[in-house]
Amino acid sequence: xxxxxxxxxxxxxxxxxxxxxxxxxxxxxxxxxxxxxxxxxxxxxxxxxxxxxxxxxxxxxxxxxxxxxxxxxxxxxxxxxxxxxxxxxxxxxxxxxxxxxxxxxxxxxxxxxxxxxxxxxxxxxxxxxxxxxxxxxxxxxxxxxxxxxxxxxxxxxxxxxxxxxxxxxxxxxxxxxxxxxxxxxxxxxxxxxxxxxxxxxxxxxxxxxxxxxxxxxxxxxxxxxxxxxxxxxxxxxxxxxxxxxxxxxxxxxxxxxxxxxxxxxxxxxxxxxxxxxxxxxxxxxxxxxxxxxxxxxxxxxxxxxxxxxxxxxxxxxxxxxxxxxxxxxxxxxxxxxxxx
DNA sequence: TTGTGTTTTATTGCCTCC
DNA sequence: GGAGGCAATAAAACACAA
Numbered sequence: 001x002x003x004x005x006x007x008x009x010x011x012x013x014x015x016x017x018x019x020x021x022x023x024x025x026x027x028x029x030x031x032x033x034x035x036x037x038x039x040x041x042x043x044x045x046x047x048x049x050x051x052x053x054x055x056x057x058x059x060x061x062x063x064x065x066x067x068x069x070x071x072x073x074x075x076x077x078x079x080x081x082x083x084x085x086x087x088x089x090x091x092x093x094x095x096x097x098x099x100x101x102x103x104x105x106x107x108x109x110x111x112x113x114x115x116x117x118x119x120x121x122x123x124x125x126x127x128x129x130x131x132x133x134x135x136x137x138x139x140x141x142x143x144x145x146x147x148x149x150x151x152x153x154x155x156x157x158x159x160x161x162x163x164x165x166x167x168x169x170x171x172x173x174x175x176x177x178x179x180x181x182x183x184x185x186x187x188x189x190x191x192x193x194x195x196x197x198x199x200x201x202x203x204x205x206x207x208x209x210x211x212x213x214x215x216x217x218x219x220x221x222x223x224x225x226x227x228x229x230x231x232x233x234x235x236x237x238x239x240x241x242x243x244x245x246x247x248x249x250x251x252x253x254x255x256x257x258x259x260x261x262x263x264x265x266x267x268x269x270x271x272x273x274x275x276x277x278x279x280x281x282x283x284x285x286x287x288x289x290x291x292x293x294x295x296x297x298x299x300x301x302x303x304x305x306x307x308x309x310x311x312x313x314x315x316x317x318x319x320x321x322x323x324x325x326x327x328x329x330x331x332x333x334x335x336x337x338x339x340x
Numbered sequence: 341t342t343g344t345g346t347t348t349t350a351t352t353g354c355c356t357c358c
Numbered sequence: 359g360g361a362g363g364c365a366a367t368a369a370a371a372c373a374c375a376a
Contacts, residue, residue, distance in 0.1 A: 077349055077370045097363090119350060122363075127347095129364095347372070355364080 080120070084110045088117070092124050165199055 080088070091106055098106075098121045107114040 079348065079371065100361095116349085118362085120348095123349070126364080341376100343374105343376090345373085345375105347370100349368100349370080351368075352366085353364105354366105355362105357362090358360095 080110075080112075084112065088120050088124070092121065096121070096125055096128065 087110060088106070091102070095102075098118060103114045103117050103121075106112075107117045110117065
């Protein structure tokens with residue numbers, strides 16, 4: 001027998017043909033580990049129409065026994081019947097984790113090995129996770145697109161108001177330059193007032209535009225994170241957790257734009273009118289260590305190097321916090337943390 | 341019929357928890 | 359250290375277009 005292979009007796013014609021199955025990277029050792037784990041590899045379980053449980057493979061010694069040639073013919077990988085799948089699905093809907101008792105009971109009902117039931121639940125959980133991620137991604141993308149449209153509109157508004165201020169300022173200067181009499185001042189009152197109003201609008205618009213730009217930074221990071229997430233080999237992240245929480249909370253960008261340009265405030269928790277500040281800005285150098293930030297004790301807090309994570313965590317009303325004392329903007333670094 | 345992409349079943353190795 | 363979960367992967371089964 002070749003190393004790394006196990007012998008299976010094949011089925012179908014009942015001719016006792018031997019099948020050599022590659023055990024993969026783990027080889028015999030892997031198979032041994034399987035037994036060590038209490039796994040008895042069985043495929044197919046109840047053969048349709050016959051109700052006979054058959055082991056998928058056996059040891060070489062067993063192979064010498066006649067019954068394995070004649071009675072316990074091995075099977076290829078066999079799909080579960082629709083009835084079996086239906087029952088498993090129903091059970092999964094009730095609880096997607098499988099306690100030993102339930103596993104045994106299900107296996108008994110379905111005529112499967114407990115291991116098969118466990119494997120089915122394992123794979124089902126994996127499928128469920130994939131679907132959930134896809135759904136979340138779609139929702140996030142829709143949200144991102146909407147916010148981007150808002151952002152673009154704000155930028156256009158800002159541009160329009162800037163032009164208006166420039167035009168009106170020029171008009172004022174034209175009027176003031178040649179004259180300077182009282183009458184001229186009186187005549188100029190209307191454009192002056194218009195210019196002042198335009199300036200005030202511009203100030204508001206600039207704040208909003210700056211906030212929107214900062215928000216876009218977060219969104220872009222989030223977008224990148226999603227692409228990373230959907231690529232093979234990536235795992236979950238605090239960003240996704242926070243984002244999921246945000247999606248679940250139904251919280252949008254209906255926050256108050258703080259005048260300090262780099263901050264947003266969001267309504268806290270469910271229905272509360274408390275606002276949580278969320279700093280949005282570039283973080284140079286990644287995570288700011290607790291020792292570096294000069295802040296007090298942050299026990300029970302987790303640092304998040306990612307703007308997006310903090311942004312959404314704050315949006316959800318978590319205890320994200322940044323105090324002015326701890327502000328790291330002097331050196332271009334801002335530290336974030338969240339209450340657990 | 342055949343080639344190809346997708347889905348399902350199962351294995352392996354690593355990790356965490358008790 | 360054992361049990362169980364998960365990610366990655368293999369491979370059989372299946373679907374479907376050409």
